[in-house]
Amino acid sequence: MSPASPPAHTHWDSALRRDFEEKRRLTWIGPLSQGSLRVPRHAVVHSYAAVVLVLKGESHxxxxxxxxLRAGDVHLIPPGDAHxxxxxxxxxxxxxxxxxxLSDDPEEREARLRPLLRVRGGCHPVLRPTxxxxxxxxxWMRLMEEEQxxxxxxxxxxxxxLLRLVLIELERMSSPEAAVEPASVGLSRRALSYIETHCLEPLSLAKVARELGRSAPxxxxxxxQETGRSVGEWILECRMAxxxxxxxxxxxxxxxVxxxxxxxxxxxxxxxxRRVHGVTPAAWRRRMEAGVR
Incomplete structure (x- = not known):
C-alpha cells in the first residue's frame, strides 16, 4: 500500500472516534469530507489538539x-480555540x-507542541508546506491511520x-512570526496556556486573572464567551488529563494520583x-489494563 492510499475503512471507525472523544484513546485519525467534516457551521471548542491536512477542494x-483552506494546506487547532x-x-x-x-516532561511536551503554541500565541493557524x-x-498520517x-x-x-514525527514535520513548516489578533481572543488563549502550565498547583479563577493582570469577572x-467553558472547567479538564x-x-x-x-x-x-468519565479511577484503570474500549 502506498503512503498516499488510505486503508480500507471498517464498520468500527465510528467506535474508534467515540472512544477518542470519550478519552479512552489518546489519538484519532481519519478522513474528513464535505459530508463528514467535524467542523460545523456554529463555533465549536474541543479539549484536544487537531491537525487537518487538506487533500482536495476548498474549505472556508x-x-x-x-x-x-486549499489543497496542501495544514490547519492547526490548539485545544480551546473556537472554530x-x-x-x-x-x-x-x-x-x-x-x-x-505527549511526554510527561513539561519542557519536552512544550517543544513538541511548539507549532500549536505559536497559533495559541497569535500566529496564523494555516501552514503552507513545500x-x-x-x-x-x-x-506519517497515513501510517497512523493504518495503525489505528x-x-x-x-x-x-x-x-x-508517528504522532511525534507529525509534530516534528509541523515544526519544520512553522514560522515564529506572530499575527495581531483581537485582545479578547488573545486573553482567552493566554488563560488556557497558563492553566495548562499550572493546573497541578493550587489554582483558581482569581489566580489566573491576577497573573494575566485582569479582573476575575x-x-x-x-x-x-470564546470557549464555551468556564475557567474552572478548563482547570478540571487539565487535571483529569x-x-x-x-x-x-x-x-x-x-x-x-x-x-x-x-x-x-x-x-x-x-x-x-466519575462525573467526567462515568466510572471511578480504579475502574477506569482496570478497563485500560484489560484493553476494554
Whole structure:
C-alpha cells in the first residue's frame, strides 16, 4: 500500500472516534469530507489538539478570522480555540490528539507542541508546506491511520511514535512570526496556556486573572464567551488529563494520583473523576489494563 492510499475503512471507525472523544484513546485519525467534516457551521471548542491536512477542494473556515483552506494546506487547532465552517467541498485528513499523549516532561511536551503554541500565541493557524514537507506529513498520517485500523498489540505505541514525527514535520513548516489578533481572543488563549502550565498547583479563577493582570469577572466572561467553558472547567479538564496519564502509565494508588493532580481529598477527586468519565479511577484503570474500549 502506498503512503498516499488510505486503508480500507471498517464498520468500527465510528467506535474508534467515540472512544477518542470519550478519552479512552489518546489519538484519532481519519478522513474528513464535505459530508463528514467535524467542523460545523456554529463555533465549536474541543479539549484536544487537531491537525487537518487538506487533500482536495476548498474549505472556508472561521478560526481567529476568516480562512480559506486549499489543497496542501495544514490547519492547526490548539485545544480551546473556537472554530467553525462556513462552507466546504474539501476532502481532508484529520488528526486529533490529547496533550497527555505527549511526554510527561513539561519542557519536552512544550517543544513538541511548539507549532500549536505559536497559533495559541497569535500566529496564523494555516501552514503552507513545500511539496516534500507535505508528502512526508501525509506519509506519517497515513501510517497512523493504518495503525489505528489494525488495532493490534503495539498499535497505540506506534501511533504515538508517528504522532511525534507529525509534530516534528509541523515544526519544520512553522514560522515564529506572530499575527495581531483581537485582545479578547488573545486573553482567552493566554488563560488556557497558563492553566495548562499550572493546573497541578493550587489554582483558581482569581489566580489566573491576577497573573494575566485582569479582573476575575472579565477573564471569566472572555474565556466562557470564546470557549464555551468556564475557567474552572478548563482547570478540571487539565487535571483529569494528568490523572488519566498517571492511571494509565503508573501503578500509583488512587489517593496518590489525587494528590499529584491537585486534590488533597481523595473522595472529592473520585467524585469528580466519575462525573467526567462515568466510572471511578480504579475502574477506569482496570478497563485500560484489560484493553476494554
Amino acid at each position: 473556515v472561521r478560526h481567529a478570522g476568516e480562512l480559506v 467553525g465552517r462556513e462552507h466546504s467541498d474539501a476532502q481532508a485528513l484529520g488528526l486529533g490528539f490529547y496533550l497527555e499523549a 511539496l516534500a514537507q507535505r508528502r512526508r506529513l501525509l506519509r 485500523a489494525r488495532s493490534e498489540r503495539g498499535s497505540d505505541e506506534a501511533s504515538l511514535a 472579565h477573564v471569566a466572561q472572555v474565556v466562557r 494528568e490523572a488519566r496519564s498517571r492511571l494509565r502509565h503508573t501503578d500509583e494508588r488512587v489517593d496518590i 489525587a494528590e499529584r493532580v491537585g486534590y488533597a481529598d481523595v473522595t472529592h477527586f473520585i467524585r469528580l473523576f
